[in-house]
Amino acid sequence: YIFTGKQGVGKAQAAFEFAKATNCKSKEDDACDQCLSCRKANNENHPDIKEVKPDETSIKIDQIRELQQEIMYKPYESDKKIYIIHQAEDMTLSAANCLLKTLEEPPSYAIIILLTNNLNKLLSTTVSRCQLIRFRRIPYQLIKDSLVAEYDLSAAKSQLIASLADGRYDYAANLIDDETQLEIREEIIEFLVEFPHIDRVELFEEVQELLEYKDKINQILEIMITWYRDLLLLDLE
DSSP states (O other): OOEETTTTTHHHHHHHHHHHHHHHHSSSSSOOOOSSHHHHHHOOOTTTTTOOBBBBTBBBBHHHHHHHHHHTTTOOSOOOOEEETTTTGGGHHHHHHHHHHHSOOOOEEEEEEEEEGGGGGGGHHHHSSSSSEEOOOOOOOHHHHHHHHHHHOHHHHHHHHHHHEEEEEEEEHHHHHHHHHHHHHHHHHHHHHHHGGHHHHHHHHHHHGGGGGGGGGHHHHHHHHHHHHHHHHHHHH
């Protein structure tokens, strides 16, 4: 399978839940979260659920060769052996080509799930060998209601976070887990509001403060873009 969609819409979580449900001992269509198989999966030590992630910046051919060697052995304690390949678009060309034969003729007990934020970066031969499942943005109201139910948030805070998430439930959960992200947002918005009224000296000082978050530059730019988009929408109304 290929799970494709914008980062944060829940592809990885869906793949994990699918793997867990497939090997669950107590239920047929879902995971019970109680049996030994589910507990091992939740504790990240299930012998038949494997995850492949980029080694630094890419997934290398040695990682795929290791997968190919392991996949030839039947499942240890389940009906299926499941491999989840994260950021599949980051496979090196040699790694991607190496994986093709396994995708063409996988063992009957094996399931391989490739996760990608950018389908266009995968080899066309890889895509042609997989069943494609597209993940769309999650509706705002569904995220808001889920945040209230799961995290016991106030209506105002759940509304704010659901709006910022822009259809990405994983991103919403990260905002709750990491309060500093909301604090950074407040600082950025305060800077944008004051920007037209500050002189060059103050601007330089503000930029120096923002440099403390240079490792979060993509997040900062996204906050700025979202802020100006909301202003444009408000103006159109």
